[in-house]
Amino acid sequence: xxxxxxxxxxxxxxxxxxxxxxxxxxxxxxxxxxxxxxxxxxxxxxxxxxxxxxxxxxxxxxxxxxxxxxxxxxxxxxxxxxxxxxxxxxxxxxxxxxxxxxxxxxxxxxxxxxxxxxxxxxxxxxxxxxxxxxxxxxxxxxxxxxxxxxxxxxxxxxxxxxxxxxxxxxxxxxxxxxxxxxxxxxxxxxxxxxxxxxxxxxxxxxxxxxxxxxxxxxxxxxxxxxxxxxxxxxxxxxxxxxxxxxxxxxxxxxxxxxxxxxxxxxxxxxxxxxxxxxxxxxxxxxxxxxxxxxxxxxxxxxxxxxxxxxxxxxxxxxxxxxxxxxxxxxxxxxxxxxxxxxxxxxxxxxxxxxxxxxxxxxxxxxxxxxxxxxxxxxxxxxxxxxxxxxxxxxxxxxxxxxxxxxxxxxxxxxxxxxxxxxxxxxxxxxxxxxxxxxxxxxxxxxxxxxxxxxxxxxxxxxxxxxxxxxxxxxxxxxxxxxxxxxxxxxxxxxxxxxxxxxxxxxxxxxxxxxxxxxxxxxxxxxxx
Amino acid sequence: xxxxxxxxxxxxxxxxxxxxxxxxxxxxxxxxxxxxxxxxxxxxxxxxxxxxxxxxxxxxxxxxxxxxxxxxxxxxxxxxxxxxxxxxxxxxxxxxxxxxxxxxxxxxxxxxxxxxxxxxxxxxxxxxxxxxxxxxxxxxxxxxxxxxxxxxxxxxxxxxxxxxxxxxxxxxxxxxxxxxxxxxxxxxxxxxxxxxxxxxxxxxxxxxxxxxxxxxxxxxxxxxxxxxxxxxxxxxxxxxxxxxxxxxxxxxxxxxxxxxxxxxxxxxxxxxxxxxxxxxxxxxxxxxxxxxxxxxxxxxxxxxxxxxxxxxxxxxxxxxxxxxxxxxxxxxxxx
Numbered sequence: 059x060x061x062x063x064x065x066x067x068x069x070x071x072x073x074x075x076x077x078x079x080x081x082x083x084x085x086x087x088x089x090x091x092x093x094x095x096x097x098x099x100x101x102x103x104x105x106x107x108x109x110x111x112x113x114x115x116x117x118x119x120x121x122x123x124x125x126x127x128x129x130x131x132x133x134x135x136x137x138x139x140x141x142x143x144x145x146x147x148x149x150x151x152x153x154x155x156x157x158x159x160x161x162x163x164x165x166x167x168x169x170x171x172x173x174x175x176x177x178x179x180x181x182x183x184x185x186x187x188x189x190x191x192x193x194x195x196x197x198x199x200x201x202x203x204x205x206x207x208x209x210x211x212x213x214x215x216x217x218x219x220x221x222x223x224x225x226x227x228x229x230x231x232x233x234x235x236x237x238x239x240x241x242x243x244x245x246x247x248x249x250x251x252x253x254x255x256x257x258x259x260x261x262x263x264x265x266x267x268x269x270x271x272x273x274x275x276x277x278x279x280x281x282x283x284x285x286x287x288x289x290x291x292x293x294x295x296x297x298x299x300x301x302x303x304x305x306x307x308x309x310x311x312x313x314x315x316x317x318x319x320x321x322x323x324x325x326x327x328x329x330x331x332x333x334x335x336x337x338x339x340x341x342x343x344x345x346x347x348x349x350x351x352x353x354x355x356x357x358x359x360x361x362x363x364x365x366x367x368x369x370x371x372x373x374x375x376x377x378x379x380x381x382x383x384x385x386x387x388x389x390x391x392x393x394x395x396x397x398x399x400x401x402x403x404x405x406x407x408x409x410x411x412x413x414x415x416x417x418x419x420x421x422x423x424x425x426x427x428x429x430x431x432x433x434x435x436x437x438x439x440x441x442x443x444x445x446x447x448x449x450x451x452x453x454x455x456x457x458x459x460x461x462x463x464x465x466x467x468x469x470x471x472x473x474x475x476x477x478x479x480x481x482x483x484x485x486x487x488x489x490x491x492x493x494x495x496x497x498x499x500x501x502x503x504x505x506x507x508x509x510x511x512x513x514x515x516x517x518x519x520x521x522x523x524x525x526x527x528x529x530x531x532x533x534x535x536x537x538x539x540x541x542x543x544x545x546x547x548x549x550x551x552x553x554x555x556x557x558x559x560x561x562x563x564x565x566x567x568x569x570x571x572x573x574x575x576x577x578x579x580x581x582x583x584x585x586x
Numbered sequence: 587x588x589x590x591x592x593x594x595x596x597x598x599x600x601x602x603x604x605x606x607x608x609x610x611x612x613x614x615x616x617x618x619x620x621x622x623x624x625x626x627x628x629x630x631x632x633x634x635x636x637x638x639x640x641x642x643x644x645x646x647x648x649x650x651x652x653x654x655x656x657x658x659x660x661x662x663x664x665x666x667x668x669x670x671x672x673x674x675x676x677x678x679x680x681x682x683x684x685x686x687x688x689x690x691x692x693x694x695x696x697x698x699x700x701x702x703x704x705x706x707x708x709x710x711x712x713x714x715x716x717x718x719x720x721x722x723x724x725x726x727x728x729x730x731x732x733x734x735x736x737x738x739x740x741x742x743x744x745x746x747x748x749x750x751x752x753x754x755x756x757x758x759x760x761x762x763x764x765x766x767x768x769x770x771x772x773x774x775x776x777x778x779x780x781x782x783x784x785x786x787x788x789x790x791x792x793x794x795x796x797x798x799x800x801x802x803x804x805x806x807x808x809x810x811x812x813x814x815x816x817x818x819x820x821x822x823x824x825x826x827x828x829x830x831x832x833x834x835x836x837x838x839x840x841x842x843x844x845x846x847x848x849x850x851x852x853x854x855x856x857x858x859x860x861x862x863x864x865x866x867x868x869x870x871x872x873x874x875x876x877x878x879x880x881x882x883x884x885x886x887x888x889x890x891x892x893x894x895x896x897x898x899x900x901x902x903x904x905x906x907x908x909x910x911x912x913x914x915x916x917x918x919x920x921x
Contacts, residue, residue: 070847070851071850071856071857072856073854123725125725125894126898128894129724129891129895132724132888132891133724135725136724136726136846136888137847137848137849138848139848140750142846142847143726146725146727146728146845147725148727199771207851210793455615472610474848475848475851476851476852477848477852478848478849479844479846479848479849480852506852561635566792
């Protein structure tokens with residue numbers, strides 16, 4: 059665990075990408091295989107299941123530290139990280155130990171099988187034998203919220219340095235639902251063949267296009283709609299189908315209607331597409347799909363209210379063969395053939411091509427996006443292979459401009475982690491006559507310098523505190539950008555926004571000139 | 587019975603002696619706990635500080651009328667009897683004891699209970715009412731032993747020097763910078779300073795405080811021949827163009843706030859050393875216990891939280907607000 063804590067400190071302690079990669083590569087080259095496996099698992103978001111609730115953990119930590127619970131809560135509000143707070147307030151360790159990372163993870167998981175009293179004893183013993191950095195990490199594992207300052211992409215680059223294997227191969231190997239229990243380092247990283255039939259391919263992601271003239275000769279390009287649903291992969295291999303989201307969640311059971319595709323498609327098919335709530339010939343608003351996202355199983359009513367289809371973008375595997383290196387035009391042709399052989403009632407559609415000859419045509423098509431329930435256009439070079447991850451050049455997304463309103467900040471709350479102690483989470487209001495009606499929160503879009511300036515302002519201008527939330531005078535005006543708007547009876551304003559963020563701080567605008575609730579209702583009528 | 591000290595919009599005031607303590611607006615007579623800029627403001631008709639603190643105050647405030655007093659020396663000012671006692675915060679820093687008609691109040695100023703080998707060590711003073719800072723009044727703040735810290739800092743410097751990199755160490759010019767100087771191992775390499783720090787070094791050396799040799803970075807300094815040196819500079823300096831001249835370097839900050847990972851990461855430093863001139867949680871609690879006070883006023887820092895903690899332990903605890911830093915934790919504060 060000491061070695062792992064050093065690795066964590068090295069990654070956490072630097073902002074330089076190369077140093078992070080070097081530290082991880084060195085660790086992966088020398089740590090015991092089971093620790094390596096767990097490290098890659100943790101760094102790619104595969105953490106052991108939480109064995110104790112955060113509430114219980116707080117109570118036990120306060121008890122062990124001999125402090126009232128409220129004081130732990132106050133400390134947590136300042137540190138912005140529960141595991142860190144706990145590690146800091148506990149008394150110094152009385153013993154030394156240097157068990158491996160795997161040992162401690164096994165210990166934590168074993169606790170789950172024990173009764174509460176024994177569990178508590180086990181956790182106190184662990185806290186008592188670990189120095190601050192290791193204790194912090196163990197507590198992170200207990201809270202189930204293990205995150206580290208290195209992305210999966212960098213993890214894979216480090217893994218590539220340590221093993222000499224190409225990044226694209228490793229990216230593919232690490233996809234899917236492997237866990238350290240179900241595999242070994244050798245099987246995952248070194249084995250020649252893959253045996254996991256559910257394993258998806260890494261998604262190819264596009265950068266945003268700034269200027270369509272950057273595309274060059276329009277004849278080299280294909281355009282289609284950028285649909286607003288869940289990007290996913292449909293996999294059919296050996297009579298079994300799987301559906302993966304781009305976030306690498308296995309979502310097969312959430313969308314049971316897609317099961318029937320297994321009857322029509324050949325074995326060894328992998329389709330990249332967008333899962334959309336769809337009615338007749340038109341996508342339903344994202345809000346309808348959202349109702350289904352949080353559910354593991356779907357009630358019948360919802361299946362009829364918000365049926366889904368797969369809008370097919372691309373074909374990655376055809377008759378068991380990985381065809382990602384083939385040009386897009388050929389993959390699209392094969393996808394076309396597959397889709398044409400399927401009855402129209404089946405929940406699969408080919409994402410229609412958007413015909414164009416000039417970039418002026420493209421701009422016109424883009425501006426029609428919202429009316430068609432799309433977010434913008436996707437542009438794909440006809441000869442492009444299906445790459446891994448976000449790459450520039452062959453694919454672009456060209457989204458419609460966001461909707462915007464000017465609103466005033468009325469509440470502020472401190473953030474977590476890197477933003478602990480900074481007021482970064484704001485609630486905004488629009489006018490309704492003489493009243494202010496809160497309608498959205500937003501957390502992003504400003505620079506660090508602006509957040510610091512606003513934090514100082516919030517501290518000096520707090521009107522009232524409600525726990526961690528501070529009410530401030532309605533003076534600071536921001537332009538709020540968002541992707542969509544819908545009616546929401548749960549909210550006081552009656553509306554809810556999609557992806558709200560702060561587009562800019564309107565120093566030039568007094569709060570008397572912000573938008574009104576009627577403006578929002580008008581937008582809802584047009585866009586909702 | 588009237589209060590010995592009152593809290594006014596100019597700062598802490600003693601009606602019986604007609605003087606203020608660490609006032610932030612011009613007054614006739616100011617008693618200063620120490621020379622940090624949030625305690626020593628310009629514009630007072632006359633000042634009183636310890637003899638050890640006076641040179642820096644004079645250097646910072648320029649042409650002022652200042653009288654000095656030794657630790658433990660008792661003086662009568664009007665109807666009040668006053669004396670200054672070591673606070674252990676920076677050289678010459680004091681707690682100020684004020685006694686009127688048998689009632690004793692003590693103003694802590696900023697204080698640190700751990701002896702640092704540079705400042706006169708903190709001494710608890712018995713009193714009825716204690717006015718205590720609580721900058722780090724949360725149980726998460728527990729300072730590491732100075733020896734462990736010394737090793738940590740020198741290891742970081744030595745590793746950078748071995749890689750041919752400069753070590754930029756950000757710290758406050760008065761107190762913390764000199765304390766760091768006493769911790770650095772000069773056999774690792776040369777110690778360079780930013781002008782703001784060297785000026786304070788000069789004042790302290792002139793009054794007889796021993797510090798290791800340092801060299802101020804100036805326009806013509808030959809940095810090539812000093813590769814691997816450690817540069818002591820104000821906390822803001824590493825992020826300014828001034829630091830560009832060092833090329834390949836590693837940056838670290840020394841502050842109590844470096845306890846917190848979020849703040850450490852936000853500063854974007856390669857290293858954060860947990861080194862503070864203030865009392866940690868245990869330091870505050872033990873200092874307050876040792877005064878024997880029944881009433882405690884808290885100021886600077888997590889006042890609401892710390893007051894509640896004191897109340898739960900049977901104290902009559904109250905909050906004093908100051909013109910400086912209404913609350914917690916801006917990491918740029920001198921801490």
